[in-house]
Amino acid sequence: MGHAQHAHSAEVQPRDPAKVKQILKVTIILAILTAIEFILAFTVGRGYLLTTVFVLLTFVKTFYIVGEFMHLKYETKILIWAIILPTLFIMWLILAMLIESNHMFEAIKSIFG
């Protein structure tokens, strides 16, 4: 590192209140969504409806974490698609395997009783 020490350092810029406000906004949204999930877990009966709501809320949280915190929303279009397209295939894999497991359960039941 020895010689690099004399490289000029960039100047410190003041805080941008709008940016900090945006971060706080996302934080509050994430906290509220988690609280809603928490309350739903105890008040609504389990079933496909509740599971769907949970999955949707998780996706909303994902949107905020990846879009705002990881800054993907503000990257170039190609980069956004390079990340999102493979993720869509992963989601399809998950869905296909879940459907398959139901058939597995039926098959195991009919073969082994």
Next chain:
Amino acid sequence: MATAVINENENKALWAGGAEPLKASYGKLMMWFFLLSDALTFSGLLVTYGFARYAHKAYTGTVQDFIPSIEYWPIPEKIFTHIPFFHIDAPLVFVGLMTFILILSSVTMVLAVEAGHRNDKKDVQKWMLWTVLGGIAFLSCQAWEWMIFITGSTDGLIVNDPDGTVRHIFGANLIHNEYGPRLFADLFFFITGFHGTHVLSGVIINIIVFYNVAVGTYERLGSYEMVEKVGLYWHFIDLVWVFVFTFYYLV
């Protein structure tokens, strides 16, 4: 960051090297693609969980009357009911707290990245330290959660095997599980363990970056992009926990 100005008619040069067509540095892009591959790994684990869950019998009675049995998949809110220091029934409260700690440490990481954009060494240092502390707090919570899960309840579970032997099981490990089918415990250890390993490596990397910030390495380089890169990793860990929280504890 290199700001190559490129004309419309010079578009060919955009992909010919020397420019950043995606307007992100090599390191940042590779972090994104690493995270994509890591997402595949975690999806594999979650698929396995879903597969095992639906390949087992579901519990059909009411939530209030739930009793653990190796016959059917348990209801998580009836299993994870412990909080430290108080001997009360507090379903999912502790894991909710863990989720909150991790989200908060993600927020402090965003603030560190934001301070890095402003070349504000003092602020980066402060927020990186908070992020490291959040990660350590999360790991401590997880260690406690594992301990409770492994120790088990005071009564345990009596299992009558088909061959006539009677087993009295306390807690869970990779072979016996007092809370439900064997796979439930196996996947608990594997999924939360694999995530915990990510958190541990994240904390170690954050400490290294914190050290580099403190001794002024990035100040001399004139760019705090490394904070941004480890930030991406840290947010991804937070994101994975959001999914684990939903699919392992809530559903």
